[in-house]
Amino acid sequence: MKPLKEVKKMGMYENVMLQFNRAADLMNLNPSVRKILAIPNTEIVVNFPVKLDNGSVEVFKGYRVQHNNALGPYKGGLRYHETVDIDAARALATWMTWKTSLAGLPYGGGKGGVQINPKLFSNSELERITRRFTYALGDNIGPEHDIPAPDVNTTPQMMAWIADTYMSTKSTNERTKHAHVVTGKPVSAGGLEGRDRATGFGVVIALKEWAKHRNTSLRGKSYILQGFGNVGYWASVFMQKNGAILVGVQDASGSIYNEQGIDPENLHQYMSENRGFIKDYALANALPNEMFFGLNCDIIIPAALGNQITEDNVDTIKASVIAEGANGPTDTSANDILISKNVDIIPDIYCNSGGVIASYFEWLQNRNGEMWTMEEVLEKLETKMKVSFKKILESASKYNTDWRTAAFIEAIARVEQAYLQRGIFP
Ligand code: NAD
Secondary structure (H helix, E strand, O other): OOOOOOOOOOOHHHHHHHHHHHHHHHHOOOHHHHHHHOOOOEEEEEEEEEEOOOOOEEEEEEEEEEEEOOOOOEEEEEEEOOOOOHHHHHHHHHHHHHHHHHOOOOOOEEEEEEOOOHHHOOHHHHHHHHHHHHHHHHHHOEOOOEEEEEOOOOOHHHHHHHHHHHHHOOOOOOHHHHHHHOOOOOHHHOOOOOOOOHHHHHHHHHHHHHHHHOOOOOOOOEEEEEOOOHHHHHHHHHHHHOOOEEEEEEEOOEEEEOOOOOOHHHHHHHHHOOOOOOOOOOOOEEEOHHHHHHOOOOEEEEOOOOOOEOOOOHHHOOOOEEEOOOOOOEOHHHHHHHHHOOOEEEOHHHHOOHHHHHHHHHHHHHHHOOOOOHHHHHHHHHHHHHHHHHHHHHHHHHHOOOHHHHHHHHHHHHHHHHHHHHOOOO
């Protein structure tokens, strides 16, 4: 089976900059602000040694790119994947600036990770890699400066290790004031009820808003899901609650299809017992990866990596809406082809913003010494997602443009305003 790659023809940073430039042209962005926003503020690359279980030492490469902090501390996930490099970190950090701004949060954008395949390491090796990476980043992260969170292949457990390592470097008196250096922690370690499901939940709220806008409903709609990790799995749980039918899934191990429907809980159970992979699931048929996006369905939810819908497969797509759970899953050329065919694209910086919104709630909870309930979290999250969708529709109508460009315009305008009011130091 041919594995899909994160970066195909277009680099991820090239993709995000095409999106940015399109919006900047249309909104007539202030030229000085445009220069500032066209490049990340800071790019950190660390090489750090870790002792492996067999006693040998390996040197790992970690990244943290801090794109912009005009609206508040840098915020964004850490990814463990072989495709993590400076281009990916730059692109993902840039998307975070637009995502947090669009959501109306007091944050900027950052992103990073380590270039590894975590499946090749034991749990104790992953703990040492995570702790040493945190140590290497030092005060380049911090609860009021840059706040990481989980992303591809990073877990709540790893977030707890990051918090513990960071806090251990502080004096006894200061230690407990730093728990909000990272979000996405397990609930027992200062995490937020519902942070685990927040991104998937948000994707489904976005789809419900789309359905309302198009005078339809999710009930009975068929959909396919690329990625069955945190975002994909939780999206499938809430899609099922809304009566939608999962007919195809693809993960790093392959693709499966069953037009009668795949039960998310049953598949999740199978995956948990199969080293985290869906391959060979008995209640669906295997499918070549290159046929996946062409499956008959109403909705596509990409929830894996970037640059997955490209010129190579866009013409096979039959769905009428794409809800971008992943960051940057559709490259600009595929995006334009889909729009010309009247396929709705719910853009990533809105569609998957449930995660960072819940991370903000966790940060507030830690900062204020509060404990929020799951109901409170999901209700507040839903309200915020609805507000953002309305903003996108208004901006799309004002500028007569597509939803992605409209979302970028909204997000960029907030940052532009901050620069224009504050001016440039000195
Ligand atoms: P995860 O590690 O929990 O799951 C990733 C999934 O993608 C797994 O099922 C994996 O098998 C699959 N995958 C990996 N490589 C693949 C390939 N080549 N082809 C098909 N599938 C592949 O990660 P996640 O946290 O669910 O993140 C998924 C996407 O959502 C990423 O783009 C991430 O940046 C974005 N995102 C995540 C969050 C969050 O809160 N976790 C928030 C916003 C956006």
